[in-house]
Amino acid sequence: MxxxxxxxxxxxxxxxxxxxxxxxxxxxxxxxxxxxxxxxxxxxxxxxxxxxxxxxxxxxxxxxxxxxxxxxxxxxxxxxxxxSEHTAQDALFRFFPLQADGKGADLPKAELLSVELCPAPQDVIDALQLNKKDKVTKLVRRRILDNEFCMSETIYLPQSFFPDIHQSSDIPHTLYHYYQTKFNQTVHKTQDSIKAVLADETDAKLLAIKAGEPLLLVSRITESIEGKRIEYRLSRCRSDHYHYQIELD
Amino acid sequence: MxxxxxxxxxxxxxxxxxxxxxxxxxxxxxxxxxxxxxxxxxxxxxxxxxxxxxxxxxxxxxxxxxxxxxxxxxxxxxxxxxxSEHTAQDALFRFFPLQADGKGADLPKAELLSVELCPAPQDVIDALQLNKKDKVTKLVRRRILDNEFCMSETIYLPQSFFPDIHQSSDIPHTLYHYYQTKFNQTVHKTQDSIKAVLADETDAKLLAIKAGEPLLLVSRITESIEGKRIEYRLSRCRSDHYHYQIELD
Missing domain, CATH: 1.10.10.10 (Winged helix-like DNA-binding domain superfamily/Winged helix DNA-binding domain)
Structure with missing residues (x-):
């Protein structure tokens, strides 16, 4: 009460x-x-x-x-x-807000580091409103702008929306386009929550920076056109010469 | 060429x-x-x-x-x-994206620390496309959520759009509403550029935190309904239990 x-x-x-x-x-x-x-x-x-x-x-x-x-x-x-179709380029410009300082929006590349099916961690359960026993596919990637690693991403995809994605051998750079064409999941909007954090040893290794440098941590909940939460994504972004760019109106 | x-x-x-x-x-x-x-x-x-x-x-x-x-x-x-009118509350919810972790949007208060008319610094000249000799009014404030200092702000207002604002004795918390009702400048949209930085000694004093803690630095260019750049604002935000919340669609 x-x-x-x-x-x-x-x-x-x-x-x-x-x-x-x-x-x-x-x-x-x-x-x-x-x-x-x-x-x-x-x-x-x-x-x-x-x-x-x-x-x-x-x-x-x-x-x-x-x-x-x-x-x-x-x-x-x-x-x-x-x-509407998510062309690869559309989705990137709509949903990729990290830019190099002094430059406009650019198309990032991605390097896929690991893919595994695993039990959902508690923060993922909370963010995606899953059940305790639900499984998720966890992808770890690095994003590349101008031949430099600018961010690392850990992406969680519920098994119910993305069955067998962990067995795919052809996961492309342009995930949102892939979600739509392969899994019939159309990204409609994202909620980004942004914090500043200090780089740890893993960040230092993945992003070729020093531990203790300030990073942007972007926690994203991605919603489909059907209003379902289909993806949870943690991005750790270099901030030394990148920034997150957004317009409010 | x-x-x-x-x-x-x-x-x-x-x-x-x-x-x-x-x-x-x-x-x-x-x-x-x-x-x-x-x-x-x-x-x-x-x-x-x-x-x-x-x-x-x-x-x-x-x-x-x-x-x-x-x-x-x-x-x-x-x-x-x-x-449309900017009611004080409207403008705050539209343009104040900092939220306490685990809570929704809330109305911040402000403490005005200083007001002065001064020559525009180079970064302000660049951001607002001013001339070398233009003057700006510089406001320094602290914002307060839940009785805690959550961010410091340095705000630059070109003299051409805000004549004599440095002589006002009644600058309220709700600036965008004040711009509209007192100076006929209606805020239409903002471009926010977000970085992670380390708190310096000034931040530590203003925000009651330790130097070296990670902060969000939000650089904002504010555009009026007439398409003019009317304000440049640097916000240094605590990130220990606050985050910047944004929806992309």
Whole structure:
């Protein structure tokens, strides 16, 4: 039993009313999640969708505008509306915020160091809301910008979403694209939590720096288009001539 | 003369065609910048705007949707469309990403330590694209979460945008709201660049920590709704039980 006077903030009533275009947007999204249309495929015309859903063309357009803003579909002027694909490059620019000082965004490479199936550690269980007995595939990589190791990554992938990924012999640099094309898991957004830490001996070895140097530690929870937490990632980033770049608006 | 084979990437043609609703959105934004309508004021109805601009109501709606997404206007269901105001709380939640570990977003307080008008240092000249002889007001503050000093801030404000702010005796905690209401400078977005650094003796004194502890250094360039760089801010944040929280999508 809690006696906090702020408890009511957590239990407000949810909105009962949902405008039609939001319902249509949710429905189209659901069809995409169910792979009625696959990444890269064209959706039917607004006219056809309006007919099929028995709503006005304006409502369909509003729904597609919303899905475009959410990057779930992509519109090509005069051609039509397509289910968004993570091209390797798109995903990198959208979700790789580390940049060399004085330079713009660049495409990193990756060196895969190890892959193993293991029980989920407690912090991974908490972050991904797993059960005690769930297994995860653990990947360890180094990322490379301009021929220099700029960060090390430890990536945890639940077995339920990525069965047998630990047995793959062809895991590429561009993981988010791989998740989508091979496991039907489309990355929709990430929550990054950033701290400053001191490099330990392992960091020193992996990143060719000295122990005790300050690093950025980025803890990332990655959510799929279906709203599932599909990846937990710990990145330890050199900060001597790199920075994490982000725009708020 | 450059012999890089990638130079062509920087010189692509700009888009010649701009859809009507974008032109209308730009025009409405321009009127807001010129204070035809001020923060908090209602815009005319879609019908009136359509009539005035000689476009369809659908085009006005699309323009207002865009301005709503950009947070330049705010729609209140059944009431109308209003020029967005930075309420103190809004701006804090939008632009204050430091959180105590294990807690959600919270409203920080501030302690103002010094205010002075001074020549702009070179890094400020570079960040804000100032001229050598421009003066800036320099504010130094400490931010407080849960009765603890969590970060120190050094804030630079160009004299051209903030005349006489160094003589104010009433600078409040909520600066972005103050910029808008007192200097007609509405914060539209920020570019944050994040590094890890070691606390020096000054940090140790200001934040009640030990020198050598890792800190987050956030360098922020703040842009107004008019697209001007109006503020440069260096924040040195404790990381022992705080983190910078951000969502990418």
């Amino acid at each position: 809690s006696n906090s006077m702020f408890d009511h903030k957590l239990s407000g009533p949810s909105l009962a009313f949902q405008p039609l275009y939001l319902q249509v947007a949710d429905y189209i999204k659901q069809l995409i999640v169910e792979r009625r249309w696959v990444p890269g495929e064209a959706l039917p015309s607004e006219f056809r969708l309006a007919e099929e859903f028995n709503v006005s063309q304006g409502t369909v357009r509003k729904a597609l505008n919303l899905l475009t803003d959410d990057k779930i579909v992509t519109r090509r002027q005069g051609v039509g509306t397509f289910v | 450059s012999n890089s084979m990638f130079d062509h990437k920087l010189s692509g043609p700009s888009l010649a065609f701009q859809p009507l609703y974008l032109q209308v959105a730009d025009y409405i934004k321009q009127l807001i910048v010129e204070r035809r309508w001020v923060p908090g004021e209602a815009l005319p109805s879609e019908f009136r705007l359509a009539e005035e601009f000689n476009v369809s109501q659908g085009t006005v709606r699309k323009a207002l949707n865009l301005l709503t997404d950009d947070k330049i206007v705010t729609r209140r269901q059944g009431v109308g469309t209003f020029v």
